[in-house]
Amino acid sequence: MCAMRRPTMTDVAREVGVTAKTVSRVLNGDGPVAVETRERVMEAVRKLGYQPNLMARNMRVGARDAAIGLVIPEMGNPFFGTVAGGVESAVRARGLTLIVGNSSETAELEQSLIATFLARRVSALMVVPSAAGDHRHLRGERVAGLPIVFLDRPAVGLTADSVVSANREGAREGVAHLIAHGHRRVGFVGDVPAALYTRRERFQGYRDALEAAGLPFDRSLVETGHDQEAAAGATMRLLALDDPPTALFAGNNLASMGAVVALSRARRKDVALVGFDDLPLAECLDPPLTVVAQDPARMGATAAELVLARLDGDRSRARRTLVPTRLVVRGSGELPAPR
Amino acid sequence: MCAMRRPTMTDVAREVGVTAKTVSRVLNGDGPVAVETRERVMEAVRKLGYQPNLMARNMRVGARDAAIGLVIPEMGNPFFGTVAGGVESAVRARGLTLIVGNSSETAELEQSLIATFLARRVSALMVVPSAAGDHRHLRGERVAGLPIVFLDRPAVGLTADSVVSANREGAREGVAHLIAHGHRRVGFVGDVPAALYTRRERFQGYRDALEAAGLPFDRSLVETGHDQEAAAGATMRLLALDDPPTALFAGNNLASMGAVVALSRARRKDVALVGFDDLPLAECLDPPLTVVAQDPARMGATAAELVLARLDGDRSRARRTLVPTRLVVRGSGELPAPR
DNA sequence: TTGTAGGCGTTATCAT
DNA sequence: ATGATAACGCCTACAA
Numbered sequence: 078m079c080a081m082r083r084p085t086m087t088d089v090a091r092e093v094g095v096t097a098k099t100v101s102r103v104l105n106g107d108g109p110v111a112v113e114t115r116e117r118v119m120e121a122v123r124k125l126g127y128q129p130n131l132m133a134r135n136m137r138v139g140a141r142d143a144a145i146g147l148v149i150p151e152m153g154n155p156f157f158g159t160v161a162g163g164v165e166s167a168v169r170a171r172g173l174t175l176i177v178g179n180s181s182e183t184a185e186l187e188q189s190l191i192a193t194f195l196a197r198r199v200s201a202l203m204v205v206p207s208a209a210g211d212h213r214h215l216r217g218e219r220v221a222g223l224p225i226v227f228l229d230r231p232a233v234g235l236t237a238d239s240v241v242s243a244n245r246e247g248a249r250e251g252v253a254h255l256i257a258h259g260h261r262r263v264g265f266v267g268d269v270p271a272a273l274y275t276r277r278e279r280f281q282g283y284r285d286a287l288e289a290a291g292l293p294f295d296r297s298l299v300e301t302g303h304d305q306e307a308a309a310g311a312t313m314r315l316l317a318l319d320d321p322p323t324a325l326f327a328g329n330n331l332a333s334m335g336a337v338v339a340l341s342r343a344r345r346k347d348v349a350l351v352g353f354d355d356l357p358l359a360e361c362l363d364p365p366l367t368v369v370a371q372d373p374a375r376m377g378a379t380a381a382e383l384v385l386a387r388l389d390g391d392r393s394r395a396r397r398t399l400v401p402t403r404l405v406v407r408g409s410g411e412l413p414a415p416r
Numbered sequence: 417m418c419a420m421r422r423p424t425m426t427d428v429a430r431e432v433g434v435t436a437k438t439v440s441r442v443l444n445g446d447g448p449v450a451v452e453t454r455e456r457v458m459e460a461v462r463k464l465g466y467q468p469n470l471m472a473r474n475m476r477v478g479a480r481d482a483a484i485g486l487v488i489p490e491m492g493n494p495f496f497g498t499v500a501g502g503v504e505s506a507v508r509a510r511g512l513t514l515i516v517g518n519s520s521e522t523a524e525l526e527q528s529l530i531a532t533f534l535a536r537r538v539s540a541l542m543v544v545p546s547a548a549g550d551h552r553h554l555r556g557e558r559v560a561g562l563p564i565v566f567l568d569r570p571a572v573g574l575t576a577d578s579v580v581s582a583n584r585e586g587a588r589e590g591v592a593h594l595i596a597h598g599h600r601r602v603g604f605v606g607d608v609p610a611a612l613y614t615r616r617e618r619f620q621g622y623r624d625a626l627e628a629a630g631l632p633f634d635r636s637l638v639e640t641g642h643d644q645e646a647a648a649g650a651t652m653r654l655l656a657l658d659d660p661p662t663a664l665f666a667g668n669n670l671a672s673m674g675a676v677v678a679l680s681r682a683r684r685k686d687v688a689l690v691g692f693d694d695l696p697l698a699e700c701l702d703p704p705l706t707v708v709a710q711d712p713a714r715m716g717a718t719a720a721e722l723v724l725a726r727l728d729g730d731r732s733r734a735r736r737t738l739v740p741t742r743l744v745v746r747g748s749g750e751l752p753a754p755r
Numbered sequence: 756t757t758g759t760a761g762g763c764g765t766t767a768t769c770a771t
Numbered sequence: 772a773t774g775a776t777a778a779c780g781c782c783t784a785c786a787a
Binding site for chain 1: 782
């Protein structure tokens, strides 16, 4: 059980009695090769269990690794996991493999992962920026022609492609839906930090909807929580106001879950709720949860197509692609406002 | 915007007026280097924006890529996503990067991904086998000393390390919990194919619990569905039996969701339910869902530790590591059996 | 149809 | 303390 050296192309060549180049030709379907030679080469490949070394090939051929690097905040989050899955399927179809890293939503890890990927000479970079990220350091790579696409949130300090949800439009639609059911005081449960792109955009959509309906903006109706439990607390504070909201809009999936938990604990089945981002069991809740659904798989696939186009030589200017959202009506968002 | 060549170690060396090897020594803290030389080299590195090429380094140094390959069925599934996240965190701490691929639960994609990873000369391989997988083809890699760890389900046709949930024990505990609340007819909603390792083990746990309680096994109480909707149908069939179950055990998260949906649609709040694998909103359901929770993050971390130990030279025999489950009592599993 | 020479960017070895 | 040379495994360009 000695860990003997792997056979190389030269080993195969020697076995057959030809040159490495001939083996290379056979394996890559490259130049012309005699039928008999081809067969003898294939035979030797099988016999020795030869597997081409992609590392060596990549290095010689493009000085680029046939891989793309993806940085996401958290792989366990189904939203980001699905995005990553969409990316993987699309790039694998082109013979590229996916390298991923968890930034845990910290700028330090994000930078360190990006540095590692660059050192590996990935063919392209895809990043879901962490909240405190700054991407000026990537300017050099951009001008050097490395395709870089930002997902879910745009880059900071860098002009680059990005693929994001129609956050503002989606949030506006969700809040307008509540207003259409008679609500005049709609609470907003958001995440932190308030400066986060998605939070800002969705909050703008909330204000857009209020303004379009001629409703005043009331600062006390805006609360924030950074995780499910905190969002539940935020919801409780809103419900405890002197003039409480009759409907709630939750700015992301954690906020939605927090709001659902809080309403459930308070046994309040009269408060309307629309959440941004869908949840697996949304239809099993009581009442079933109405949401503004995102499309993470499409987001990943769209970003991958953009990257592939760039790899194929698309030199058009950087653009921001909006992935549409969809209002999924299930019940919680249609509870009427009390008289 | 000409895509100029990246600076290489030789470029840095020329800039300073030394040899590439000297630069290498500085960067790797290798041999002895004069303090002044070191400073001038670092200066040039900054000036040129030099980044070492990991591809070239890996090729020269170990003939092994400083990466580990992970094959999972579906990245969007929070269970597998969390497993992957656990793996990534653990291996990154050791300077390894993670390469992932979606097998979509098909043996073909799984094999093709494994082949790609092997061609890249990854340092180790981690695989969540697809249902129809066969791993005899990896025997050669095993004897050659490549660390291979199987996750969630063991290898087929290959003796190798594996890290799996305590499926049988967990299922037995969940079913025993139902029996302890007076139920004598407990339905089993499983996934397909029935030959799948996790399905078999959990089903065994179900039978263990029945036997321990002296209850007869009734084949008609076992139904199957391959997705949420099918599981809902399976649940409906069980409820429509002449002598229907008063409690249900769901063999995985999809089965749980199907059962929850079916019970909700049928407005049956009297049927007890315990699910295997936790769900995000389980506590918001009515009644809140009692589950046998798995620990995917721990599973990923455990597997990663095993791989790292192997990389460090651990040559002990292959072992199967069980990750314990935990019964999370929330309400649905404690509904009493009717008199 | 096949072979030869050279180089991708790095590090090991031996010399100076 | 530093340099020269070769090598890792493969591919490109040209020659035979």
